Amino acid sequence: MTDEDSKLISDEAETTEASDAAIDDPGQDATEDAVLEDGAIEDGDAGDDDSSGGESKDFMDSETDADDAPAMDWYILKVAFNREDSIADALRKRIKMEGMEEFFGDVVVPTEDVATFTRDGKRRITKRKLLPGYIMARMIINDDTWFLVRETGGISDFTGSAGKPMPMDPADIERFVNRPEVDDDDEPAPIKTAIPFKVGDRVRVKEGNFENQEGDVDTVDEANGRITVIINIFGRSVPMELDHWQVEPL
Structure with a gap:
């Protein structure tokens, strides 16, 4: 074999190795692209999870609003x-x-x-x-x-x-x-006796719902043993009908 033939064979071998390398590289690039695509899908799934979480929070917010x-x-x-x-x-x-x-x-x-x-x-x-x-x-x-x-x-x-x-x-x-x-x-109820009050007397309620409230005697009902006392309640003068034994003089 001559020197020229040896050189030609060597050049063809280098060319073949370069072609093989070129073929291998696109396959690696494709694999990397697939990995990137898988990553993008995973990222997309994560985004969907966030969206679902947001909807759940909104639902909870609406329930809180209803409770409030x-x-x-x-x-x-x-x-x-x-x-x-x-x-x-x-x-x-x-x-x-x-x-x-x-x-x-x-x-x-x-x-x-x-x-x-x-x-x-x-x-x-x-x-x-x-x-x-x-x-x-x-x-x-x-x-x-x-x-x-x-x-x-x-x-x-x-x-x-x-x-x-x-x-x-x-x-x-x-x-x-x-x-x-x-x-x-x-x-x-206690037996009623003579009413010891007259119109205009200042009295204090000593028992009942208006205990310790003060007011003026407005009317005296001797037949039923009751008196009407003007008491200030909620910023307004109100006539209260009471049994005479529920009040005491001031």
């Missing part, structure tokens, strides 16, 4: 004297007529059961208004409910400060709303 919906509270409404029952009925009818039952609970005229004796000595149970000139409503305050209440005939306003309705204190709810009824088997 305003609850009903008891409110005191100023109404015309001696019309408490009819005004309460009118308010109930308007609530039903406007289809707003979901925003209202009970509407009550606070009363207490009182045991009295007739002139012939018979005992009877009668209803006595605890707060003449007021009724109480359990409700959610919003523009619509506020307007409905204020537009009901005989209702002048909510009790509160700066024109803002104030919910009742829990102690007042127990005092005026959640009251037990008097049964005929309960202890009889």
Whole structure:
């Protein structure tokens, strides 16, 4: 073999090795591309997971919003004297007529059961208004409910400060709303004696719902042993009918 033939064979071998290397490189590039594509798919899956997590959070937020919906509270409404029952009925009818039952609970005229004796000595149970000139409503305050209440005939306003309705204190709810009824088997009322008060006397309530409240005697009912005392409640003068033994002079 001549030198020229040897050189030719050597050149062909180098050419063959270069071709093989060129063939190997595209395969490696394709593998790297596949890895990159797999990584992109994984990244895409991760993005989907984030999206799902976001939807779950929104759902939880909506549930929290539902849980934070305003609850009903008891409110005191100023109404015309001696019309408490009819005004309460009118308010109930308007609530039903406007289809707003979901925003209202009970509407009550606070009363207490009182045991009295007739002139012939018979005992009877009668209803006595605890707060003449007021009724109480359990409700959610919003523009619509506020307007409905204020537009009901005989209702002048909510009790509160700066024109803002104030919910009742829990102690007042127990005092005026959640009251037990008097049964005929309960202890009889004390025997009434001569009334030691006259109109204009300053007195203090010594027992009952208005204990320690002060006021002036407005009327004296000797036949039934009762007196009417003007007491200031919720910033308003209210006539309260009491048994004479429930008060003491100042």
